[in-house]
Amino acid sequence: MTGKGKRERGKVLLEVRDLHASAEGREILRGVDLTVRAGEVHAIMGPNGSGKSTLAQVLAGHPAYAVTAGQVLYEGNDLLAMAPEARARAGVFLAFQYPVAIRGITNAYFLRAAVNAIRKHRGEVELGPVEFMDALEEKLKVIGWDSSYLTRPVNEGFSGGEKKRNEILQLAVLDPKLAILDETDSGLDIDALKTVAQTVDKLRRPDNATVLVTHYYRILTHIEPDVVHVLAGGRIVKSGGKELALELEEKGYDWLREEAVVA
Amino acid sequence: MSSGIEAQVLQPYKYGFVTDIESETVPPGLSEDVIRLISQKKGEPAWMLEWRLKAYRNWLKMPEPHWANVQYGPIDYQAISYYAAPKQRPKLDSLEQVDPKLLETFEKLGIPIEERKRLAGVAVDAVFDSVSVATTFREELKKHGVIFCAISEAIREYPALVQQYLGSVVPYNDNFFAALNSAVFTDGSFVYVPKGVRCPMELSTYFRINAESTGQFERTLIVADEGSYVSYLEGCSAPVRDENQLHAAVVELVALDRATIKYSTIQNWYPGDEAGRGGIYNFVTKRGACRGRSSKISWTQVETGSAITWKYPGCILQGDDSIGEFYSVAVTNHRQQADTGTKMIHMGKNTRSTIVSKGISAGRGQNTYRGLVKILKGAEQARNYSQCDSMLIGDQCGAHTFPYIDVRNSTATMEHEASTSKIGEDQIFYAKQRGLSAEDAVSMIVNGFCKEVFKELPMEFAVEAQRLLGISLEGSVG
Numbered sequence: 220m221t222g223k224g225k226r227e228r229g230k231v232l233l234e235v236r237d238l239h240a241s242a243e244g245r246e247i248l249r250g251v252d253l254t255v256r257a258g259e260v261h262a263i264m265g266p267n268g269s270g271k272s273t274l275a276q277v278l279a280g281h282p283a284y285a286v287t288a289g290q291v292l293y294e295g296n297d298l299l300a301m302a303p304e305a306r307a308r309a310g311v312f313l314a315f316q317y318p319v320a321i322r323g324i325t326n327a328y329f330l331r332a333a334v335n336a337i338r339k340h341r342g343e344v345e346l347g348p349v350e351f352m353d354a355l356e357e358k359l360k361v362i363g364w365d366s367s368y369l370t371r372p373v374n375e376g377f378s379g380g381e382k383k384r385n386e387i388l389q390l391a392v393l394d395p396k397l398a399i400l401d402e403t404d405s406g407l408d409i410d411a412l413k414t415v416a417q418t419v420d421k422l423r424r425p426d427n428a429t430v431l432v433t434h435y436y437r438i439l440t441h442i443e444p445d446v447v448h449v450l451a452g453g454r455i456v457k458s459g460g461k462e463l464a465l466e467l468e469e470k471g472y473d474w475l476r477e478e479a480v481v482a
Numbered sequence: 483m484s485s486g487i488e489a490q491v492l493q494p495y496k497y498g499f500v501t502d503i504e505s506e507t508v509p510p511g512l513s514e515d516v517i518r519l520i521s522q523k524k525g526e527p528a529w530m531l532e533w534r535l536k537a538y539r540n541w542l543k544m545p546e547p548h549w550a551n552v553q554y555g556p557i558d559y560q561a562i563s564y565y566a567a568p569k570q571r572p573k574l575d576s577l578e579q580v581d582p583k584l585l586e587t588f589e590k591l592g593i594p595i596e597e598r599k600r601l602a603g604v605a606v607d608a609v610f611d612s613v614s615v616a617t618t619f620r621e622e623l624k625k626h627g628v629i630f631c632a633i634s635e636a637i638r639e640y641p642a643l644v645q646q647y648l649g650s651v652v653p654y655n656d657n658f659f660a661a662l663n664s665a666v667f668t669d670g671s672f673v674y675v676p677k678g679v680r681c682p683m684e685l686s687t688y689f690r691i692n693a694e695s696t697g698q699f700e701r702t703l704i705v706a707d708e709g710s711y712v713s714y715l716e717g718c719s720a721p722v723r724d725e726n727q728l729h730a731a732v733v734e735l736v737a738l739d740r741a742t743i744k745y746s747t748i749q750n751w752y753p754g755d756e757a758g759r760g761g762i763y764n765f766v767t768k769r770g771a772c773r774g775r776s777s778k779i780s781w782t783q784v785e786t787g788s789a790i791t792w793k794y795p796g797c798i799l800q801g802d803d804s805i806g807e808f809y810s811v812a813v814t815n816h817r818q819q820a821d822t823g824t825k826m827i828h829m830g831k832n833t834r835s836t837i838v839s840k841g842i843s844a845g846r847g848q849n850t851y852r853g854l855v856k857i858l859k860g861a862e863q864a865r866n867y868s869q870c871d872s873m874l875i876g877d878q879c880g881a882h883t884f885p886y887i888d889v890r891n892s893t894a895t896m897e898h899e900a901s902t903s904k905i906g907e908d909q910i911f912y913a914k915q916r917g918l919s920a921e922d923a924v925s926m927i928v929n930g931f932c933k934e935v936f937k938e939l940p941m942e943f944a945v946e947a948q949r950l951l952g953i954s955l956e957g958s959v960g
Contacts, residue, residue, distance in 0.1 A: 279915050282907055307917040319912040323930030332926065333916035340917070372930070389916065 229257030232397055232428050233278075233298075238289035239453075240277045246287070247273045249453035255397070258425040262439055262464060263432045265450035266472040271432045272316055274450065275401040278430075279313040280306055293397065307333075308340035310396030314386040314403045316432075320374040326385065327369035330355065330392055337393065358391045361421065363414050379406040387415050391422060398422070399430045404438040416441030436468035449475055501586075507696065508565040514538065517665055520565050524634045524668070527641055537654035537664030544658045550821040551850040551882055552790050554726070554763065562728060564666045566696040567610075605630055607671045607687040609700060617671075619683065628681050628712075629674040633701055636672035643674055647705050651734040651771045651798070659730040659792075660767040663699045667732065670700035675710040675741075684940050686715040691751070691762070697728040704734070706741035708774065713744040715943055726754075726789060731766045739774030739801065744782070746939050747795075748947055751787035756845075758817030761789025768795035769825075772804035772833075780807040781824065782938040784947045789818060794852065796825030799833035799861075806835040809935040813951060814847025814879070823853035823884075828861040828894075837868040840932050842951075843879035850882040857894040865895045872902040873931050875924070903931075925951070 235253040239246060247270045255261055265271050277284050278291065280303035291298040298306060321329065327348075335345040346354070352369075359366060362384055374382050383403050390398055400419065404412055419429060420442045431438065439447075439461065447463040448455045449472070456475055457463065467475075508516060517538055521531040546557070605619035607630065623630050629640060637644050654664035671687040691698050706712050729751060735743050745768075754761025764787075770779035781795040797806025808824035826835035841849040855866045872881035881902055889896065905927055913923035929936070929948050936944050 279911075281911055303911060303914040304917055304919055307915050313915050315912065315915075319906075319909050321909060321913070321927060321930055323933035324926055329913075329916070329926070332918060332922065333913075336917035336919070336922070393916070 229259065229425060229428075231255070231292075232257050232294060233430075234290075234292040235278075236290045236292075238274075238277070238291060239287045240273060240284045240289075241287055242273070242284050247284075247453055248277065250289070251450070251453070251455055253448065253455060255428050255430060257396075257428055258423075259445040260423065260429045260431065260442060262444040262447045263430060263450055263455075264434070264447060264464065264467055267434075269450045270453040271450050272401055273453075275313055275316075275399045275430075275432050278306075278399055279303060279311065304336070307395075308337050312390055312393055312395035312398045314383075314390055314398065314400040316401040316403075316405075318374050318377075318382040318386055320372070320377070322372055322375055324373050325370050326373050326388075327352070327355065329373045330369075330389060333389070333393060355392065358388060361391055361418050362388050364388065380408060380411045383407055384411060384415060387418050391418060394422070394427075396427050397430070398427070399432065401432045402434060403431075404433050404435060412438060413441060436464050439464050451475055506565075506567050507563050510563045511560045512538075512562070512564060512666065516564055520666060520668060523565065523567075524637070526634075526637055529641075529645060530637055533649065533654060534665050537661050538666075540655040541658065541661035541665055544655075544661055546658050550792050550852070551848065551884075552792065552819040552821050554790055554819075557726075557728060557763070559662075562697045564697060564699070565668055567668075605683050605685050607632060607685075609669050609671075609687060609689045623682070626679055626682055627676040628679060629672065630685050631672055633670045633672040633703060634668070636703075640672070640674070643705065644672065644703065647734065647736055648701075648703055649734075651736060651769050652732050652767050657767060659765040660732050663701060663730050663732045663767070666697075667699045667701035670702040670731070671704075671714075672702070673704040673712060673714060675706045675712045677707045678709040679707075680710065681712040684713050684715060686717065688717045691727060691729065697730065699729075700731045702731070702733040703736075704743055704745070705736045706738065706743050706777075708739040708741060710738075711742045711744075713746070713940055715746040715748070715940060717748045717750065717946075726761060726763055727752075728763045728765070729788075731768075733766070733768040733795075735768075735770030735779055737770065737772050737774060737777035737779050737804075740776045741774060742778040742780075743770060744780045744940075745770070745795070746943060747781075747783040747785070748943060748950065749783065749785045749787050749791070750950055752789075753787045753816065753818050754789040756816045758789065761818070762787065764788035764791045764793065766791075766793040768793060769798065770796070770806070771798045772801050772806060772830075774804070775801045775830075776803045776805075777801050778805040778807070780805075780809070780938070782809040782935060783811070783822075784935070784939070784950065785810070785812040785820060785822060786950050788820075791818075791820040791822050793822050794825055794854075796827065796854075797835065798827045798829065799835065799864075800829045801833075802830040803832045804830055805833070807938075808835075808837045808839070808853075809938045810839045811842070811932045811935045811947075811951070812840070812849055812851075813842045814844070814849045816845040816847065818845075819848045819850075821850040821852055823851045825854045826856070826866060828855075828857045828864040828866070831860070831862040831864075833861055833864045835864075835866045837866070837870075838934050839868075839870045840935055841870070841872045841881050842875065842928060842931070843872070843881050844875035846878045848880045848882070850884065852884045852886075854886040854888065855896065856888040857891050857896075859890045861891050861894065863893050863895075864891065866897065868896075868898045869934075870898075870900045871931065872900075873928070874902065874904045 233255040238248050238251040240248040331351045416438050449457040517534050607617040652660050675681050737743050751762035772779050779797045785791050799806050806826050812820045812822050814820050839851045843849040851870045857864045870883050910923045
């Protein structure tokens with residue numbers, strides 16, 4: 220169903236070319252190349268400090284990072300020239316590694332504001348609270364939550380796992396074209412991981428794509444990736460199929476570093 | 483990609499227009515003669531004039547206070563005109579006789595005083611410079627025995643009530659600005675709610691400064707008799723001017739047995755420009771006395787305007803089981819300075835007070851919370867809960883907190899919580915990543931921060947407060 224080569228390849232959704240980015244004057248990304256097509260799931264793995272999260276943040280437009288060279292095309296448009304909110308409205312979603320709390324604002328209010336900002340951008344009618352709640356009920360069930368989570372302030376007092384689940388709820392509600400999940404699997408127990416992974420898997424369609432940034436193989440047992448990349452030293456040093464992830468699980472990353480040096 | 487969270491754009495103050503209306507203004511300067519003239523113009527009884535003069539003579543001996551954490555140049559009290567009134571009058575019997583220009587002014591401010599356009603369930607007293615120009619719904623209120631009128635009128639029509647309570651909470655010599663107000667106050671509202679009556683609508687006063695080189699010195703007195711309830715709201719605005727204008731008001735509240743007074747303020751005086759030119763000096767004394775058993779006074783304030791704000795609405799909890807509350811949002815942007823907070827004086831047994839203060843500083847704004855909780859010897863089992871939160875936007879503003887606690891009874895329970903947070907790039911980025919604009923993100927974060935206070939406002943005004951906060955902070959995040 221999701222196997223590579225068994226079906227027509229989708230249109231290119233994201234094209235990253237020789238991307239260099241730095242934070243506080245320190246270069247973190249040193250020439251990343253990545254092509255993601257509609258209908259694909261890419262896993263980006265790599266050791267700590269390899270630049271995985273930086274790549275996710277740069278794609279979303281975090282102001283703490285400066286792009287020093289390279290190009291990113293999203294649906295053929297210059298993504299780097301777009302403001303973060305414009306990227307979001309165009310269908311780029313980042314599930315944060317460390318979701319931010321917003322005091323005094325309920326989850327339901329925040330979600331509706333986000334949905335309506337995007338609807339407004341598309342020229343669609345904004346949703347009232349009642350209509351929105353109806354649509355939300357279904358999505359809640361998918362991640363196994365009851366409606367009490369909607370009246371709680373955004374991520375405030377949430378456990379690490381709850382925060383991650385909340386990101387996935389937002390993902391399900393906003394239904395983006397390109398979802399970037401930044402270590403959504405870390406800090407989740409086995410059951411939560413399963414729910415989160417299954418939700419993401421259910422959202423797979425021929426017209427959307429997912430980039431999973433992860434440390435661990437285990438999430439890939441629930442979501443089968445089309446391509447696995449290894450990021451090391453700010454570059455993608457190796458790409459392959461699912462079997463590459465298994466190999467990493469067994470051998471760790473050190474062998475790749477050596478390989479990268481040789482290359 | 484800009485990474486700064488600093489002010490770039492200055493949004494003009496939206497209420498800064500001037501109404502071109504012929505007005506009668508007393509020449510600048512303060513003397514016993516000026517006070518006599520004001521008293522005469524108001525047609526006041528002799529005792530009132532005596533009281534004013536007593537206040538004036540005391541004021542002459544008092545030094546201007548400078549302990550607040552605000553800075554401003556010397557005020558020339560002789561350069562201020564102490565009385566300005568739109569020409570017209572004498573007494574108005576109906577709104578048809580009100581100058582259309584005045585009606586238009588209030589209409590523009592979103593305060594319709596023609597009853598057919600009224601805000602549902604809100605009676606309004608409209609004060610323009612030194613005089614009250616119209617009070618709506620008086621007949622309707624009268625049916626319930628509620629008196630709601632201009633204080634100058636109350637002095638003439640209900641002298642006994644006024645004489646009994648005026649100055650009983652804030653004496654004429656209470657402090658420098660209260661003494662000045664006592665000497666020269668021109669108008670304001672008077673409310674009396676009789677025994678057992680729940681006031682059928684929200685009462686509100688809208689203060690508008692229009693004339694140049696004048697000060698506004700209004701005085702409000704609200705008396706809630708046994709078992710009554712009243713909710714009152716004041717709003718205010720002023721034209722954009724380069725000069726600083728002085729606003730020194732006094733508000734006194736008296737709650738008798740089991741009475742409740744809810745007093746809300748949305749303060750939007752002209753704050754001055756980006757460089758700190760102009761703006762209102764808002765030096766106000768507000769105090770409520772919970773005189774009766776189980777009485778309750780609740781202050782809610784949203785302070786977004788004024789160049790300088792100096793006010794500490796407080797409660798004197800005299801009656802056993804009485805309750806005092808203070809909910810505040812104070813915003814300082816650009817060069818605004820605010821030194822505000824409350825005083826809770828516990829005298830009766832089982833008295834309770836709650837303080838929730840939210841200070842927001844942006845630009846080069848300086849925001850100070852100053853509060854006193856005093857538990858007197860006889861106040862057995864008194865309880866206080868205080869929460870002071872500060873939010874900083876940008877890195878050139880300041881937040882300061884001075885909580886004073888004075889406990890003289892060992893059975894008291896005191897709780898104090900304080901926090902300071904910086905509205906962060908991460909928070910704004912998170913909201914932007916979900917499609918929200920920077921302005922919407924900030925407005926959401928700030929409104930969430932103020933939620934505990936906004937929920938205390940009457941419904942009709944909570945929306946107004948949120949909108950106002952959005953305007954005050956517009957341009958503070960790039």
